[in-house]
Amino acid sequence: xxxxxxxxxxxxxxxxxxxxxxxxxxxxxxxxxxxxxxxxxxxxxxxxxxxxxxxxxxxxxxxxxxxxxxxxxxxxxxxxxxxxxxxxxxxxxxxxxxxxxxxxxxxxxxxxxxxxxxxxxxxxxxxxxxxxxxxxxxxxxxxxxxxxxxxxxxxxxxxxxxxxxxxxxxxxxxxxxxxxxxxxxxxxxxxxxxxxxxxxxxxxxxxxxxxxxxxxxxx
Amino acid sequence: xxxxxxxxxxxxxxxxxxxxxxxxxxxxxxxxxxxxxxxxxxxxxxxxxxxxxxxxxxxxxxxxxxxxxxxxxxxxxxxxxxxxxxxxxxxxxxxxxxxxxxxxxxxxxxxxxxxxxxxxxxxxxxxxxxxxxxxxxxxxxxxxxxxxxxxxxxxxxxxxxxxxxxxxxxxxxxxxxxxxxxxxxxxxxxxxxxxxxxxxxxxxxxxxxxxxxxxxxxxxxxxxxxxxxxxxxxxxxxxxxxxxxxxxxxxxxxxxxxxxxxxxxxxxxxxxxxxxxxxxxxxxxxxxxxxxxxxxxxxxxxxxxxxxxxxxxxxxxxxxxxxxxxxxxxxxxxxxxxxxxxxxxxxxxxxxxxxxxxxxxxxxxxxxxxxxxxxxxxxxxxxxxxxxxxxxxxxxxxxxxxxxxxxxxxxxxxxxxxxxxxxxxxxxxxxxxxxxxxxxxxxxxxxxxxxxxxxxxxxxxxxxxxxxxxxxxxxxxxxxxxxxxxxxxxxxxxxxxxxxxxxxxxx
Numbered sequence: 001x002x003x004x005x006x007x008x009x010x011x012x013x014x015x016x017x018x019x020x021x022x023x024x025x026x027x028x029x030x031x032x033x034x035x036x037x038x039x040x041x042x043x044x045x046x047x048x049x050x051x052x053x054x055x056x057x058x059x060x061x062x063x064x065x066x067x068x069x070x071x072x073x074x075x076x077x078x079x080x081x082x083x084x085x086x087x088x089x090x091x092x093x094x095x096x097x098x099x100x101x102x103x104x105x106x107x108x109x110x111x112x113x114x115x116x117x118x119x120x121x122x123x124x125x126x127x128x129x130x131x132x133x134x135x136x137x138x139x140x141x142x143x144x145x146x147x148x149x150x151x152x153x154x155x156x157x158x159x160x161x162x163x164x165x166x167x168x169x170x171x172x173x174x175x176x177x178x179x180x181x182x183x184x185x186x187x188x189x190x191x192x193x194x195x196x197x198x199x200x201x202x203x204x205x206x207x208x209x210x211x212x213x214x215x216x217x218x219x
Numbered sequence: 220x221x222x223x224x225x226x227x228x229x230x231x232x233x234x235x236x237x238x239x240x241x242x243x244x245x246x247x248x249x250x251x252x253x254x255x256x257x258x259x260x261x262x263x264x265x266x267x268x269x270x271x272x273x274x275x276x277x278x279x280x281x282x283x284x285x286x287x288x289x290x291x292x293x294x295x296x297x298x299x300x301x302x303x304x305x306x307x308x309x310x311x312x313x314x315x316x317x318x319x320x321x322x323x324x325x326x327x328x329x330x331x332x333x334x335x336x337x338x339x340x341x342x343x344x345x346x347x348x349x350x351x352x353x354x355x356x357x358x359x360x361x362x363x364x365x366x367x368x369x370x371x372x373x374x375x376x377x378x379x380x381x382x383x384x385x386x387x388x389x390x391x392x393x394x395x396x397x398x399x400x401x402x403x404x405x406x407x408x409x410x411x412x413x414x415x416x417x418x419x420x421x422x423x424x425x426x427x428x429x430x431x432x433x434x435x436x437x438x439x440x441x442x443x444x445x446x447x448x449x450x451x452x453x454x455x456x457x458x459x460x461x462x463x464x465x466x467x468x469x470x471x472x473x474x475x476x477x478x479x480x481x482x483x484x485x486x487x488x489x490x491x492x493x494x495x496x497x498x499x500x501x502x503x504x505x506x507x508x509x510x511x512x513x514x515x516x517x518x519x520x521x522x523x524x525x526x527x528x529x530x531x532x533x534x535x536x537x538x539x540x541x542x543x544x545x546x547x548x549x550x551x552x553x554x555x556x557x558x559x560x561x562x563x564x565x566x567x568x569x570x571x572x573x574x575x576x577x578x579x580x581x582x583x584x585x586x587x588x589x590x591x592x593x594x595x596x597x598x599x600x601x602x603x604x605x606x607x608x609x610x611x612x613x614x615x616x617x618x619x620x621x622x623x624x625x626x627x628x629x630x631x632x633x634x635x636x637x638x639x640x641x642x643x644x645x646x647x648x649x650x651x652x653x654x655x656x657x658x659x660x661x662x663x664x665x666x667x668x669x670x671x672x673x674x675x676x677x678x679x680x681x682x683x684x685x686x687x688x689x690x691x692x693x694x695x696x697x698x699x700x701x702x703x704x705x706x707x708x709x710x711x712x713x714x715x716x717x718x719x720x721x722x723x724x725x726x
Contacts, residue, residue, distance in 0.1 A: 034713065035469070035473070036468075036469040036472045036473050036476075036713050036714050037711050037712065037713040038711070039473050039476055039477065040476030040477070040479070040480055040486070040710035040711070041710045041711055043476070043477060043480045043481075044480045044710060047480075054480075054481055054483075069425065069428070069429075069466070070428070070465075070466045070469060073428060073429075073431075073432050073466070073469065073470050073473070074469050074470070074472075074473035075473070076432060077431075077432055077435060077470045077471075077473040077474040077477070078473040078474065078476065078477035079477070080435055080436050080474070080477075081435065081436075081439070081473075081474040081475070081477040081478040081481065082477040082478070082480070082481045084436065084439060084440075084450065084478065084481070085450060085477065085478050085480075085481025085482045086481045195432075195433070196429070196432060198429070202423055202425035202426050202429070203425065204419050204423040204425065204426065205419075206418045206419050206420070207419070207420050207552070
C-alpha cells in the first residue's frame with residue numbers, strides 16, 4: 001500500500017493523507033490567504049487524526065500551480081521540507097492536471113469535447129490548461145497549457161483550434177493532487193520536479209540609465 | 220621529543236596497560252584476565268595516555284584510567300588510574316581524571332566515588348583539587364600491605380544536554396540555514412540572491428522569494444553536512460518570522476513548520492532583528508547586557524537597547540525613510556557604481572577626501588532631538604548628493620567621484636555612530652554591538668572603534684558571516700529560548716513584516 005501526503009496551496013490551504021486511493025484525512029481551508037499560518041497545523045492534523053506515522057510515507061506530493069505566487073510557495077516549501085524530514089520521495093504535480101483528474105472522475109456532465117480548466121490569475125487573467133480525456137494510465141491528456149492569459153481571448157483561440165471546448169473553473173485540492181501523483185507513480189512517470197509554475201516574470205523593471213531617480217532633483 | 224595524547228583504550232592496549240600496572244602497583248596489580256574484562260565491559264570507560272613518537276607507528280601506553288558507571292545509575296566509580304614515572308608531574312593524571320569526570324557527567328552521573336591509598340598524599344592532593352572529599356576510611360583495605368583506603372566523593376554538576384537547534388532565515392535576499400549546539404556554532408550556510416537583484420539596483424521582493432524556494436533544500440543539506448549532524452539529531456527548529464519582506468518570510472515559515480512537524484520537534488518563531496543581537500552568543504557564549512545594538516543593513520537601520528536578550532529588548536529608534544544600505548545602493552547608482560553599493564562606495568571612497576563636501580546629516584539638529592533623537596533619515600542625504608552631482612554635471616566641471624563617495628560615506632557613518640554612542644552614554648550602557656550587512660563597511664568599523672574607545676565603550680563586532688543575515692543567529696536565539704525553558708511557539712504563527720523588536724519570540 002502506498003501512503004502519500006499531498007499539499008496544495010494553489011487556492012486554499014489543502015493537505016490530504018491517502019493510503020492508495022483511499023482518503024484517510026483531508027484538511028482543507030478554502031480561503032486563499034493565511035497559507036503560512038495554516039500549513040503547519042494542517043499537516044500536523046492529518047497525522048494526528050489518523051495516527052499514521054510520518055515515517056511510513058512513500059511520497060510527498062505537492063501542487064506546483066500555476067497559481068498566485070505567495071501562497072503557492074508556502075505549500076511547495078512545506079512539501080520539500082516535509083519530504084526531507086521524513087526521508088520520503090517528493091512528487092511534483094501540475095495543479096490543473098489534478099483539477100482535470102477530479103473533473104473526469106466526478107463530473108458526469110462532461111462530454112467528449114476538450115476540457116478547459118481555468119483558475120483565477122487576477123489582473124483580468126486566468127491560469128488555464130486544456131485536456132483531452134484520460135490516457136490508459138488514468139492520467140489527464142494535456143492538449144495545451146498550462147498558461148496564463150485573458151479569458152475571452154483564450155476561449156476564442158482554443159475553440160478555433162480544438163472545436164468547442166467545455167470549460168470548468170475551480171481550485172485544486174490535495175486529495176486530487178495525491179491521486180494524480182499515485183497514478184504517476186504507478187505509471188512510472190512521477191517527477192521530483194517541484195519548481196513553482198509562476199508563468200509570469202516578477203513585476204520589476206530595471207531602472208533606465210541616466211535617469212536614476214526618475215526625475216531631476218534640481219532645476 | 221615525544222608527545223602524549225589521551226584516547227579511548229583499545230583491546231590491543233592490554234599488554235601496555237599490564238606492563239604499567241605491574242610497574243605502578245607491584246604488590247597488588249590486577250590480573251591480566253581482570254583487566255581484559257574491565258576494558259571490554261559495557262559499563263566501563265577506559266582512557267589511555269599514549270606516547271606518540273614522530274615517525275613511529277606504534278603507541279606506548281604511559282598512563283591509563285578507568286571509570287565504571289552502570290547505565291541508569293547516577294553514581295560512578297573511578298576504578299584505577301596510573302601514570303608512568305617518566306610522564307608524571309606534567310598534569311597528565313589530572314587530564315585523565317578530568318576527561319573521565321566529563322565522560323561521567325555526559326552519561327548522567329551526579330556523584331563519583333574512588334578509593335585511594337592512605338599513604339599516597341600526592342594522589343589525594345590531585346583528587347582534592349578536583350573537588351573530591353574524604354567521606355570514609357576502610358581499614359586495611361590494601362593487602363598485602365595492610366594500608367587503609369580513603370573513600371572520596373565528588374558531586375558533579377549534571378551537565379545539561381545542550382540542544383541542537385536548526386535556524387532558518389529568509390527575511391530578505393539571503394536564504395540562511397544555521398545549526399548550533401547550545402551556544403556553539405556547528406554550521407552557517409548562506410545562499411544569497413544578491414546577483415539576481417543587481418540589474419534592478421535593489422532587492423526585488425518577488426525575486427528574493429523565488430530564490431528562497433529554490434535555495435531551501437540545497438542550503439539545508441549543506442548545513443547538515445557542514446555540522447555533521449542528521450535531521451534526527453535536531454532538537455528544535457527556529458525560524459525568523461519577521462520583520463522583513465512578507466513573501467520571503469513566508470517561504471521560511473512554511474518550510475520550518477513542515478520540518479518541525481515532520482521531525483516531531485518543537486518550533487520557535489523568533490525576531491529577525493533580535494537574532495542579529497543573538498549572533499554574539501556564538502562568539503562569546505552569551506550576549507553581555509545591557510548593550511546598545513546598532514543594526515544596519517539594506518532593509519533596516521535600527522538602534523536597540525537590550526537589557527535582556529530574551530525578555531527586554533527596546534527599540535530606541537529606526538530609519539524613518541531609507542535604510543542605510545539602501546542609501547548606499549542609490550548613491551552608488553547615481554555615481555555610476557555597481558550594486559550592491561556599500562562595497563563599491565567603500566572602494567571608491569578609499570582614494571577620496573571625506574571632508575571635501577559637507578553633506579547634511581539628517582535628524583541631527585537640536586530640534587530633532589525631542590521626537591527623533593535615535594531615529595535616522597537618509598533620504599535627504601541621498602537627494603543632497605544627487606543635487607550636488609547634477610549641479611557639478613551642469614557646470615561642466617570635472618569632479619571627483621572618490622570625494623563624493625568619501626564625503627557621503629562619512630556623513631552616513633557619522634550619523635550612525637553619533638546616535639549609537641549617544642544612546643550608550645544617555646542610557647549609561649558601556650557596550651555597543653554592531654550587526655547587519657553594512658557592518659562590512661570599513662569606515663563604519665573604524666569610526667565606531669575610535670569613538671567607542673574615546674568614551675570607554677566596549678565595541679562588539681561579530682565576524683561578518685554572523686553580521687549579515689544568516690540562519691546561525693536565528694538558531695542561536697532559538698537555542699537560548701530552549702535553554703531558558705521557554706515554551707515553543709504555537710504552530711499557527713504567521714510571517715509579520717513589521718514584527719516589533721519587543722516580540723523576541725512569537726508565542
